[in-house]
Amino acid sequence: MFPSEVYIQRRKRLRELVGKGVMLFLGNKEVAMNYAANNYPFRQDSTFLYYFGLDMPGLAGMIDCEMGSETIYGSDPSLEDIIWVGNQEPLQEKAAKVGITQVKPLERLDGDVFRVIAHNREVHYLPPYREQRRLQLAYYDNLKYEEVDRNASEAMIRAVATQRSLKDAFEVEEMENTMNEVTREAYSQAVKNIKPGAFEYQVAGALEGTVLSKNCRMAYPIICTVNGQTLHNHYYGNELKKGQLLLVDAGAESPGRYATDITRTYPVGGKFSNQQKEIYKLVLDAQQEAIQAIKPGRPYYEVHFLAATALSRGLKELGLMKGDAGDAVRHGAHALFFPHGIGHMMGLDVHDMEDIGEDYIGYDQEFRRSEQFGTAYLRLAKRLQEGYVVTVEPGIYFIEPLIDKWHSEGRYRDFIDYRVVNKYRGFGGIRIEDNILVTAKGYRIIGKGIAKEMDEVEKIVGK
Amino acid sequence: MFPSEVYIQRRKRLRELVGKGVMLFLGNKEVAMNYAANNYPFRQDSTFLYYFGLDMPGLAGMIDCEMGSETIYGSDPSLEDIIWVGNQEPLQEKAAKVGITQVKPLERLDGDVFRVIAHNREVHYLPPYREQRRLQLAYYDNLKYEEVDRNASEAMIRAVATQRSLKDAFEVEEMENTMNEVTREAYSQAVKNIKPGAFEYQVAGALEGTVLSKNCRMAYPIICTVNGQTLHNHYYGNELKKGQLLLVDAGAESPGRYATDITRTYPVGGKFSNQQKEIYKLVLDAQQEAIQAIKPGRPYYEVHFLAATALSRGLKELGLMKGDAGDAVRHGAHALFFPHGIGHMMGLDVHDMEDIGEDYIGYDQEFRRSEQFGTAYLRLAKRLQEGYVVTVEPGIYFIEPLIDKWHSEGRYRDFIDYRVVNKYRGFGGIRIEDNILVTAKGYRIIGKGIAKEMDEVEKIVGK
Numbered sequence: 001m002f003p004s005e006v007y008i009q010r011r012k013r014l015r016e017l018v019g020k021g022v023m024l025f026l027g028n029k030e031v032a033m034n035y036a037a038n039n040y041p042f043r044q045d046s047t048f049l050y051y052f053g054l055d056m057p058g059l060a061g062m063i064d065c066e067m068g069s070e071t072i073y074g075s076d077p078s079l080e081d082i083i084w085v086g087n088q089e090p091l092q093e094k095a096a097k098v099g100i101t102q103v104k105p106l107e108r109l110d111g112d113v114f115r116v117i118a119h120n121r122e123v124h125y126l127p128p129y130r131e132q133r134r135l136q137l138a139y140y141d142n143l144k145y146e147e148v149d150r151n152a153s154e155a156m157i158r159a160v161a162t163q164r165s166l167k168d169a170f171e172v173e174e175m176e177n178t179m180n181e182v183t184r185e186a187y188s189q190a191v192k193n194i195k196p197g198a199f200e201y202q203v204a205g206a207l208e209g210t211v212l213s214k215n216c217r218m219a220y221p222i223i224c225t226v227n228g229q230t231l232h233n234h235y236y237g238n239e240l241k242k243g244q245l246l247l248v249d250a251g252a253e254s255p256g257r258y259a260t261d262i263t264r265t266y267p268v269g270g271k272f273s274n275q276q277k278e279i280y281k282l283v284l285d286a287q288q289e290a291i292q293a294i295k296p297g298r299p300y301y302e303v304h305f306l307a308a309t310a311l312s313r314g315l316k317e318l319g320l321m322k323g324d325a326g327d328a329v330r331h332g333a334h335a336l337f338f339p340h341g342i343g344h345m346m347g348l349d350v351h352d353m354e355d356i357g358e359d360y361i362g363y364d365q366e367f368r369r370s371e372q373f374g375t376a377y378l379r380l381a382k383r384l385q386e387g388y389v390v391t392v393e394p395g396i397y398f399i400e401p402l403i404d405k406w407h408s409e410g411r412y413r414d415f416i417d418y419r420v421v422n423k424y425r426g427f428g429g430i431r432i433e434d435n436i437l438v439t440a441k442g443y444r445i446i447g448k449g450i451a452k453e454m455d456e457v458e459k460i461v462g463k
Numbered sequence: 464m465f466p467s468e469v470y471i472q473r474r475k476r477l478r479e480l481v482g483k484g485v486m487l488f489l490g491n492k493e494v495a496m497n498y499a500a501n502n503y504p505f506r507q508d509s510t511f512l513y514y515f516g517l518d519m520p521g522l523a524g525m526i527d528c529e530m531g532s533e534t535i536y537g538s539d540p541s542l543e544d545i546i547w548v549g550n551q552e553p554l555q556e557k558a559a560k561v562g563i564t565q566v567k568p569l570e571r572l573d574g575d576v577f578r579v580i581a582h583n584r585e586v587h588y589l590p591p592y593r594e595q596r597r598l599q600l601a602y603y604d605n606l607k608y609e610e611v612d613r614n615a616s617e618a619m620i621r622a623v624a625t626q627r628s629l630k631d632a633f634e635v636e637e638m639e640n641t642m643n644e645v646t647r648e649a650y651s652q653a654v655k656n657i658k659p660g661a662f663e664y665q666v667a668g669a670l671e672g673t674v675l676s677k678n679c680r681m682a683y684p685i686i687c688t689v690n691g692q693t694l695h696n697h698y699y700g701n702e703l704k705k706g707q708l709l710l711v712d713a714g715a716e717s718p719g720r721y722a723t724d725i726t727r728t729y730p731v732g733g734k735f736s737n738q739q740k741e742i743y744k745l746v747l748d749a750q751q752e753a754i755q756a757i758k759p760g761r762p763y764y765e766v767h768f769l770a771a772t773a774l775s776r777g778l779k780e781l782g783l784m785k786g787d788a789g790d791a792v793r794h795g796a797h798a799l800f801f802p803h804g805i806g807h808m809m810g811l812d813v814h815d816m817e818d819i820g821e822d823y824i825g826y827d828q829e830f831r832r833s834e835q836f837g838t839a840y841l842r843l844a845k846r847l848q849e850g851y852v853v854t855v856e857p858g859i860y861f862i863e864p865l866i867d868k869w870h871s872e873g874r875y876r877d878f879i880d881y882r883v884v885n886k887y888r889g890f891g892g893i894r895i896e897d898n899i900l901v902t903a904k905g906y907r908i909i910g911k912g913i914a915k916e917m918d919e920v921e922k923i924v925g926k
Contacts, residue, residue, distance in 0.1 A: 038812065208672060220496075
């Protein structure tokens with residue numbers, strides 16, 4: 001938890017930005033795994049954490065923009081409960097630590113919401129991402145379940161996005177510490193397990209075990225796979241074979257629930273082949289070029305375009321692509337190898353604020369989302385500002401179903417030499433990712449760095 | 464996954480038991496952690512797994528009791544999806560492995576359910592434990608959200624409970640293997656970390672990391688605490704101090720999603736004090752007495768009573784209790800120290816089938832749930848049958864808010880000597896738990912055993 005003044009100022013600014021009506025913040029509840037009493041690890045709602053700082057289930061918050069009143073709704077355990085859950089700090093004292101004096105029992109929330117509605121005042125809320133919250137909002141708003149999402153408050157979305165996009169020193173320090181003390185150490189433990197004959201789950205287990213041993217959790221499910229070309233891959237059952245690439249995409253969540261998000265690609269057996277070296281160098285160079293391009297005022301779309309062009313230029317040198325690299329990217333040919341965006345905002349969520357609407361976070365009137373395959377997946381295109389934290393994560397993948405499809409359709413024959421591409425079948429994928437803070441003058445990489453130079457990487461794998 | 468014949472027979476028997484109408488099985492969906500695309504690890508519904516064996520999100524099953532038809536509803540990834548999730552075995556082939564030939568797209572489920580309803584046939588379903596399923600059932604049944612639970616099918620609940628209570632050889636082998644190869648190893652890694660100056664999360668992290676490294680997950684959130692007297696304790700932030708007791712309650716979930724559930728209590732620093740030894744011996748002796756009492760036909764209530772009486776007798780010898788031990792338990796005085804039940808059924812859920820109604824699982828016409836504090840928490844009271852798998856987990860705890868309450872109310876002064884009890888404040892709690900199969904002639908402990916004798920335990924802690 002940050003000092004109370006941080007939360008007080010955040011809420012004050014939010015009230016000013018939204019201006020009128022009442023803002024409703026529904027904290028998360030527990031979620032049943034396989035029966036009501038066997039829950040997943042509790043994850044508080046990120047926006048609730050940002051404005052109210054309290055990391056426990058069953059809370060709600062209300063802020064009256066005009067009156068300036070701020071209320072937390074929740075309940076203290078009964079004496080009976082205390083027998084099972086132990087002595088707890090009273091909610092009133094917890095609330096005081098985030099600068100809130102008005103605490104009411106959760107049972108009073110419904111009445112208070114209906115009272116606001118009865119006075120014809122607007123109730124602002126953010127789009128829900130769990131059914132239980134959608135249900136509760138439908139009940140308040142007398143809406144059909146399906147209507148809840150489109151009745152979310154655009155004023156509140158825009159205000160929250162404005163504030164949460166700009167990370168303050170406390171937030172950056174929290175990410176930096178977790179990167180250095182947890183994610184970095186988790187990678188160094190994981191890498192020891194990358195050996196021919198080991199299984200993906202042994203590497204992933206060493207990584208997550210290290211994170212848990214430091215009282216953190218993962219910010220998102222680990223990707224740890226010899227099939228790095230399959231982008232959303234949470235299968236860990238493959239045996240590692242000498243000569244394969246192992247792609248690891250993982251990051252610890254800080255105690256205050258800030259994400260870290262790192263990707264590295266390792267050679268099983270400890271030596272990159274020549275073919276792997278060529279592609280690895282391309283990705284690493286493109287990543288460094290993209291990072292160096294980061295500064296306030298630069299559209300992130302440009303950084304994406306720069307990286308995609310650098311990758312295309314390199315692939316042309318290797319004979320996989322042809323023609324002008326910039327033209328290839330403008331037409332979307334690079335997306336055969338690099339079918340995603342260069343990065344996204346990061347903060348309390350690994351894809352920061354994705355729940356409140358990706359287009360509000362990454363796009364604006366100047367930049368509209370592309371409809372082109374590949375670039376359409378770019379989550380952040382608008383101009384960078386000092387205080388943004390972003391990921392930079394170029395990759396090159398050989399996705400066989402995609403190669404087959406494009407080849408059979410004869411797509412981008414002017415830019416892609418499919419005969420050469422076919423020599424890379426079975427290659428897998430390489431991605432290299434770091435987290436970057438946009439500073440007044442340019443950028444700063446978050447954390448002391450996790451080995452990514454080819455010779456460094458070869459030195460540590462399996463040792 | 465078990466051989467297809469296992470699932471075919473289970474479904475056939477279920478059809479016979481329920482007799483008429485159509486049974487609807489809604490598999491689990493993904494659950495959002497902090498935004499829609501960042502999910503918790505997927506956990507399939509246990510009853511769906513039991514009858515359909517398919518461990519992936521977005522499936523449903525339907526069984527027509529009279530027609531005998533069996534259908535799985537679900538969808539294969541599109542070519543577009545395959546780019547992201549890789550090549551998948553077609554659902555038709557997966558379904559064939561559990562003996563089902565009729566596969567329909569998920570979009571056809573709603574229409575098929577409404578058709579059954581239109582024919583005035585009963586749609587049987589089990590009580591939901593996640594909001595998303597409750598919503599779906601409300602939609603089908605044209606019910607208010609709150610009415611869904613009480614419209615669940617008692618016939619289906621009873622039939623499922625009958626079948627799932629009796630574990631076959633495949634199920635027992637699955638639990639046994641996971642106990643030996645995963646949970647046992649996880650404990651042995653965890654115990655090495657129990658040292659003064661270490662933190663609870665280091666022990667818990669070593670345990671869970673080991674489980675993950677073996678491609679398993681936890682069956683339930685780990686309890687790992689120096690405050691073992693707080694029964695529902697998932698806080699891991701305390702530093703271990705020499706002389707404290709560390710209570711660890713944890714179990715791996717098998718690849719087929721069967722639970723294991725072990726509790727051990729360790730002396731931080733490697734030596735039990737004399738006071739700790741006396742209580743430990745009491746708990747261990749009571750556990751062994753309870754285990755030895757297990758056989759088909761014996762009510763589990765009797766095993767509970769036996770253990771509670773053994774604990775009370777021992778506490779009397781130590782001066783904490785007085786009067787007749789059996790009388791003390793009949794009146795409920797033991798519950799100051801042992802406020803929960805002796806154990807519960809275990810299978811695909813750690814509290815097996817708790818979602819479909821604990822009283823259906825643990826009670827029957829012969830045994831009704833007690834309303835007495837302590838014994839009211841006994842989850843299983845009815846007569847044991849060959850094939851049941853149960854936990855045996857007596858404990859003694861010194862719960863200060865409970866001691867204060869009872870002492871101030873003057874409760875059970877004939878059975879409890881509060882002056883002596885007060886000398887145990889700060890003691891914490893001791894629980895010892897194993898998993899037991901009820902056999903034709905008696906019982907068998909599942910797994911090769913995890914150290915629990917005092918001298919063994921002292922030997923391994925911190926080494």
